[in-house]
Amino acid sequence: MLTAAPDTASQILDIAERLVQTRGFNAFSYADIAAELHVTKASLHYHFPTKAELGRHLIDRYRTAFVAALDRIDRSGGDSNAKLRAYVQIYAEVLDDGRMCLCGMLAADYVTLPPTMKEAVRGFFDANEAWLAETLRSGRKKKELAFAGSPVAAAQALVGALEGAMLVARMHANPARFRSASRRLLAAYAAGSRASRAAAPA
Amino acid sequence: MLTAAPDTASQILDIAERLVQTRGFNAFSYADIAAELHVTKASLHYHFPTKAELGRHLIDRYRTAFVAALDRIDRSGGDSNAKLRAYVQIYAEVLDDGRMCLCGMLAADYVTLPPTMKEAVRGFFDANEAWLAETLRSGRKKKELAFAGSPVAAAQALVGALEGAMLVARMHANPARFRSASRRLLAAYAAGSRASRAAAPA
DNA sequence: GTCTATAGGTGGATAGAC
DNA sequence: GTCTATCCACCTATAGAC
DSSP, rough: OOOOOOOOOHHHHHHHHHEEEHHGGOOOOOOHHHHHSOOOOHHHHHHSSSSSHHHHHHHHHHHHHHHHHHHHHTTTOOOOHHHHHHHHHHHHHHHHHHHHHHHHHHHHHHHGGGGGHHHHHHHHHHHHHHHHHHHHHHHHHHBBOSSSSHHHHHHHHHHHHHHHHHHHHHHHTOHHHHHHHHHHHHHHBBBBSTOOOOOOOO | OOOOOOOOOHHHHHHHHHHHHOOGGGGGOOHHHHHHSSOOHHHHHSSSSSSSHHHHEEEEEEEEHHHHHHHHHHHHHHHHHHHHHHHHHHHHHHHHHHHHHHHHHHHHHHSSHHHHHHHHHHHHHHHHHHHHEEEEEHHHTTTSSSSSSEEEEEEEEHHHHHHHHHHHHHHOOOOHHHOOOOOOOOHHHBBTTTTOOSSSOO
């Protein structure tokens, strides 16, 4: 399966994505992309007329790639604990590249985002939490996982915790910190450990 | 104990603080503060010559207030579980006001911050984690808490998880979500629950 | 599709009167 | 301490030639 030569639009998205993940949506400009891609700002506006549209495409592409990764995990045949570890690994690899999760970063910028982007960011988290909730639900049913309360509430807590662990670890330029924190988080869901039957449901 | 009439500098900090907590450091301007305080931008520069200095003062004040709150918790006489609940409550009240933690927000903006602000943000987290680590350590010693691994690693994981829970809950304009997530997090440390002896140390 | 040129606005910051 | 006036850099976005 060959990788096609990247068209200009994809190259723009690649650069913009990294800029948003490192600096945030309000702290990068068309000029930054133009300089890196060796084109003028006007050329960028041909591909993405407004910054809001560029942002929207960024989120859509990111979400599609994320969902594809989740599908691969589902098809990998591992048990629920392995699935959760693979899920965390997605985050870890982003962080190893010195980046924050795109939508975690946009969650911080949320108040200032154009309405279309707000909606798309929420959609990313909804998709994430839906996958996690289903994974947690079926894992508990199979007794591979054990936890208190609803799978949905547990999924929401886990997503938030991972995003925060990423945020702090990136600040300290210390990916090991994320792995330590995520190991601790997942341990609370493993059926084997005595950490599993947590407190009252939410 | 009377509250003194707020001087201009404090009023500026109050407004700037809320703007940073809601919009981020790069998404507010002197013009925003000036409009709200009904003064000119030039007046603001008399009190805080540069935005970097304003930001530095914001962090220092926030940290001082936070440390004071932690001292009050220590003097409250509650057990370790009550202390942790009171700690989480500090976050919850900020969120109830529609705000993100000041330094959690600045952690997202971290790459773009002036060096003096970067240092101050790290200092805030260090102080937080030091208090939490000591609270966890002594709580485990007194058998009020139970958890695996070092108190420092546990404190780091907890701080990250709370910041992330805040970030996501604020995006959804749903403070209840934060309370649900934080309850779940704290449950993993209570000695009474079977959730306490978590997996391998980090 | 990419360019030059520019519009129209806002950013942080300064000089100097009052 | 606060004001008016201003500077210059940067922002997103557009018009129109090639």
